[in-house]
Amino acid sequence: MRDIGRRSFFTAAGALATASAIGSDAYATGHARDAGTADEYVDVQLLNITDLHGYLQGAPGAHSVITGAGGKQYTVGGVAYMAAHLERLRDGRRNSLFFAPGDLFSGWEFDAAAFADEPTIEALNAMGMDFASAGNHEFDKSATFLTSHMEDGDGFPVVGRDDDFEDSTGRRFQGAKFPYYSANIVWNASGELVLPPYNIEYVDAGGGRRLPVGFIHLTAIGTESFPGSYQPGLRTLDELETANRCARALKSRGVNAIVLSVHDGAVAGSDFSSGKNPSGPAYELALRASPDIDAIVTGHWHNAFTMMLPDPEGTPRPFVEAGCYGQLVNEINLRLDPDTGAVIRELTTSVNHPNTRDVTPDPELRSIAAYWANYGSRRASSRVGTQTGSFTRRRNAVGESTMGNLVADWALWAGRQPLGPMDDPADHPNTPAELAVIAVAPRVGQAVIAGDLIRDEAADGAVTFGQAWNAVGFGDPIMTVTVTGRQIHDALEEQWAPTTGGSLGFSPLAVSGNVRYTFDAAGKVGRRIDPAEVFIDGVALDLGRRYRLAAPSYTLINQDGFSAFTGFTAPVRHTRDFESFITFVRTRELLEPAPLNRVSARNTQAPGAQTGEVAQRRQLLHDSSLVPRPEVALRTARTGGTEGQRAHRDFRVPC
Numbered sequence: 001m002r003d004i005g006r007r008s009f010f011t012a013a014g015a016l017a018t019a020s021a022i023g024s025d026a027y028a029t030g031h032a033r034d035a036g037t038a039d040e041y042v043d044v045q046l047l048n049i050t051d052l053h054g055y056l057q058g059a060p061g062a063h064s065v066i067t068g069a070g071g072k073q074y075t076v077g078g079v080a081y082m083a084a085h086l087e088r089l090r091d092g093r094r095n096s097l098f099f100a101p102g103d104l105f106s107g108w109e110f111d112a113a114a115f116a117d118e119p120t121i122e123a124l125n126a127m128g129m130d131f132a133s134a135g136n137h138e139f140d141k142s143a144t145f146l147t148s149h150m151e152d153g154d155g156f157p158v159v160g161r162d163d164d165f166e167d168s169t170g171r172r173f174q175g176a177k178f179p180y181y182s183a184n185i186v187w188n189a190s191g192e193l194v195l196p197p198y199n200i201e202y203v204d205a206g207g208g209r210r211l212p213v214g215f216i217h218l219t220a221i222g223t224e225s226f227p228g229s230y231q232p233g234l235r236t237l238d239e240l241e242t243a244n245r246c247a248r249a250l251k252s253r254g255v256n257a258i259v260l261s262v263h264d265g266a267v268a269g270s271d272f273s274s275g276k277n278p279s280g281p282a283y284e285l286a287l288r289a290s291p292d293i294d295a296i297v298t299g300h301w302h303n304a305f306t307m308m309l310p311d312p313e314g315t316p317r318p319f320v321e322a323g324c325y326g327q328l329v330n331e332i333n334l335r336l337d338p339d340t341g342a343v344i345r346e347l348t349t350s351v352n353h354p355n356t357r358d359v360t361p362d363p364e365l366r367s368i369a370a371y372w373a374n375y376g377s378r379r380a381s382s383r384v385g386t387q388t389g390s391f392t393r394r395r396n397a398v399g400e401s402t403m404g405n406l407v408a409d410w411a412l413w414a415g416r417q418p419l420g421p422m423d424d425p426a427d428h429p430n431t432p433a434e435l436a437v438i439a440v441a442p443r444v445g446q447a448v449i450a451g452d453l454i455r456d457e458a459a460d461g462a463v464t465f466g467q468a469w470n471a472v473g474f475g476d477p478i479m480t481v482t483v484t485g486r487q488i489h490d491a492l493e494e495q496w497a498p499t500t501g502g503s504l505g506f507s508p509l510a511v512s513g514n515v516r517y518t519f520d521a522a523g524k525v526g527r528r529i530d531p532a533e534v535f536i537d538g539v540a541l542d543l544g545r546r547y548r549l550a551a552p553s554y555t556l557i558n559q560d561g562f563s564a565f566t567g568f569t570a571p572v573r574h575t576r577d578f579e580s581f582i583t584f585v586r587t588r589e590l591l592e593p594a595p596l597n598r599v600s601a602r603n604t605q606a607p608g609a610q611t612g613e614v615a616q617r618r619q620l621l622h623d624s625s626l627v628p629r630p631e632v633a634l635r636t637a638r639t640g641g642t643e644g645q646r647a648h649r650d651f652r653v654p655c
Contacts, residue, residue: 040338042205042211042335042336042338043336044096044257044335045089045090045097045332046295046332046334047090047097047098047099047330048100048101048261050100050101051103051302051323052079052100052107052120052325053107053108053109053324054104054113054117055109056079056109056111056373057077057109058326058357059324060108060325063327064076066304066323067270068271068354076328076354078369079123079127079326080365080366081356081357081361082127083127083362084359084361085355085359086127088359089329097130099132099261100129101262101300102136102138102219102299103263104124104135105117106138107137111373112372113475115375115376115379116165119368121150121173121176122167123365125178127365129177130178131201132178132179132180134180134181134195134217134219135220135223135263135300136220136300137228139223139231139234140475141422142231143424144424146180146195147180147194151176151179152175155172156420159172162579165375167371168367168371168372179199180195181199181217182194183197183198183218183237184221184236184238185219185234185237186235188233188235188427189233189427197216198217200213200215200253201213205338206338211257212253212255212257212341213257213334213336214255214257215258216242216293217261218239219236220236220264221238221239227557228475228476228477228576230476231573232571232572232573233427240285243262243293247290247292247293248290251292256342257334257336257341258292259296260289260296262296262298264301265282265299265300265303266278266281266286267305268319272304274305275306276307278309280301282300282301286319287310288312289311291311291315294343294345294348296319297320297321297332298319299322302323304321304323304328304352306330306352316348318348318350320332327354328353329353330353331350333349333350383463384464384465384585385588386460386462387455388461388591388593389402390454390455391403391452393447397601397611398599398611399508399509399599400598401440401596402596403449404438404449405510405594406594407449408438408510409513410584411436411437411552412433412513412550414574414580414584415436415478416432423574423575424573428570429570430572431570433480433548433549434537434548435550436550437509437510437511438510439507439510439552439555439561440508440509441614448472448473448474448554448577449471450470450473451470452471473576474554475578476552476554476577477575478551478574478577478580480550480571480574481549481556481571482568482570483568484546484547485542486543486544487564487565487567487568488564489529489543490564491562491565492509492517493527493529493564494507494564495508495509495612496525496526503612503613504525504612505614506614507560512550514536515536515598517533517534517535517598519601520602520603521610522603523603531543552577
């Protein structure tokens with residue numbers, strides 16, 4: 001280490017006596033508070049945001065208010081305000097880098113999501129994003145979509161309808177002006193990296209000299225099997241081994257300042273300006289990752305904290321997460337030795353700045369957000385099809401509804417579509433689906449059906465883009481998988497289960513129009529359906545035969561409570577539910593409610609006969625939920641119960 005003159009510092013052991021238990025505040029030592037005057041070092045400002053999820057206008061619902069020191073609350077959100085805060089933070093800084101640990105796009109605000117997330121990229125380009133880690137949601141469409149479209153600007157398949165929309169300047173989408181990275185996302189078949197693993201940025205050291213700063217990027221383990229980013233062709237590598245390997249590679253290239261940007265998170269209290277009692281996978285990684293890593297920036301869990309944690313040698317380094325939906329901008333200040341480029345850890349600082357709305361919004365970003373909001377309103381009212389009658393979620397005695405049948409028919413249609421130019425190569429043949437199921441009232445989580453499609457008589461039955469968008473979807477794909485007849489039978493049996501109150505619970509599955517089945521209303525749980533009374537295309541179910549089944553990824557991975565599908569094989573991913581359902585409506589052109597004749601019951605008058613009780617859950621629309629529907633669905637599916645009951649005990653939410 002350089003001679004640091006008059007300054008003296010705590011030893012690592014002394015400084016971290018408390019940090020090892022609960023984390024220290026966001027200064028490596030008390031002397032870091034005056035580090036802004038350390039002119040003999042090279043200052044590097046790191047600004048980061050995470051999990052923006054396309055919320056250009058502002059953070060949604062309750063997320064728009066966050067709590068800082070002393071319980072003080074701040075109203076936050078919106079890219080126009082963020083740009084103004086970034087300009088202030090960057091002012092006078094010679095070396096400033098702006099990056100993100102993932103989930104910037106593929107979000108749930110209609111103004112961005114309805115335009116292939118291109119508005120988010122335009123906003124980030126305008127804010128000067130330098131680079132980003134790929135989060136799980138960056139793979140919600142495909143790895144090909146991320147690299148070919150979002151990065152390179154390639155279009156598919158219909159310009160101005162599916163993508164390549166005119167932006168606020170009147171130009172077609174050009175792609176991101178910043179690159180994406182991930183060191184641990186690989187193609188499953190070959191093991192080759194999908195994205196570059198790390199990047200090296202050079203900062204001005206004065207006198208014409210430049211010093212390297214390396215950034216390692218990680219994506220959450222299991223990304224390939226999360227509902228939205230379910231990608232059978234991908235695989236994630238171990239985070240710790242990958243981070244340490246990349247740190248060694250950077251050191252071998254003469255890089256002595258290294259930052260880890262990881263799209264995996266932790267929880268560390270409710271005060272965004274500090275951190276306490278941390279837990280979670282990113283915390284475990286931070287304690288074990290190479291001492292050569294000087295700062296760890298996290299995301300994914302939608303939490304907010306900033307603190308110092310000891311590396312394996314006991315030296316403090318920042319461990320931070322900047323909330324979600326544009327709530328915060330995290331700032332880490334590194335001081336580099338001008339001779340070696342090493343970080344003077346004792347002078348490191350970190351702070352979370354709330355993206356408050358009490359500043360003058362940046363005019364360019366305000367114009368961008370307003371443009372897409374206006375465009376979104378026009379697109380929402382555009383016609384995509386016609387309906388002859390209303391489709392509702394109102395169920396008959398055996399659990400059927402016109403909306404459930406419509407969505408099951410869409411799932412079968414979706415599971416028979418060819419793969420498109422932006423779909424990743426499938427590891428298995430794209431064999432068309434033979435039947436489809438939809439959980440219309442799942443035992444846990446939220447139903448993929450979010451609303452009714454009520455016929456607008458004044459508009460002669462027009463179905464608008466906005467109506468279709470808000471009626472169906474989490475942002476998850478329809479999957480086609482191979483299951484046995486036994487699995488189909490067992491899933492149908494799983495519609496019934498005893499409740500804690502001693503009654504019979506009923507979680508009906510909607511089936512596609514080529515399926516008919518009968519259940520015994522007087523039968524015992526697990527023995528209500530005779531395979532001989534289940535027909536697919538008029539042929540009785542064969543328990544030993546293999547079938548191609550279409551269903552949402554969410555259902556197939558047992559986040560609806562249907563474990564019978566576990567163990568499916570040969571998965572092929574299709575388009576996300578939002579876009580797919582709208583394409584289905586466009587393709588069909590005319591929607592007619594089907595008769596409610598797919599499910600029937602026998603022995604309804606026998607002693608003890610009962611259909612069962614359906615649990616009533618409030619359905620949440622995309623534009624009015626206090627928490628975005630995909631987040632609600634994932635949280636409720638993790639442990640069951642209400643969202644509020646689980647908020648304090650379940651933080652591993654793959655958002």
